[in-house]
Amino acid sequence: LDVRNYRLFVPTEDGIVHELIASTGEVGWRSEIGGAVSRVPLLTSDAIYLITDNDIVIALDRATGEALWRYRRDAPEGFYVSEHAGLTLVDGRLLAAFTAGVVVSLDPADGALQWERDTSAELEAGPDGTPRFADVDTTPVIIDDLVYVASFAGGMYALELASGTVR
Secondary structure, three states, X not given: OEOOOOEEEEEOOOOEEEEEEOOOOOEEEEEEOOOOOOOOOEEOOXXXXXXXXXXXXXXXXXXXXXXXXXXXXXXXXXXXXXOOOOOEEEOOEEEEEOOOOEEEEEOOOOOOEEEEEEOOOOOOOOOOOOOOOOOXXXXXXXXXXXXXXXXXXXXXXXXXXXXOOEO
C-alpha cells in the first residue's frame, strides 16, 4: 500500500500484479510476471520488487507496470519446502534467497548480480541417500554489516553484506 499516492499493488497466485487506485478501486495497470507471489512486494519511489514462488525476482516500473529487469534461479529437481523467502532492500542491495539454497545480492537498478552464496555446498545426502532440503526460506535479516538467513538443512548463516562471505 502506498498511502502517499493512494495506490495499492496486489500480486496474485496467477502471476499478475494489479495497481489499484485505493480511493476508487479502479485498475491503474496490470502486469503478468510469470509466477505466483506469496510475499509482500517492496516499494520504492520508482519501482516495485517482487519474488515469485518459482524463484524469479522481478522489478516493475511503478508508473507503468512494465518489467525493468528479471533475475531467475532454477529450482532443484524433486521435492523442496513449500515456503519462500521474501526480499530485503538495504544500502543499494536487493537480497533474495532461493529454493536451491542460494542467497544473492542484486543491484536494484538493473538486477546485476553483486554476489552469491550457496548454502547447500556442504550438505551431505540423508541416511537413505536422498538429498536434504537445501531451501533458504527465511527473508534475509540485516544487523549491522551482516546478513542472516537460515537454510532448511544447512542451518543459520551470517554473511557479510558487502561480499556474501560466510562470517
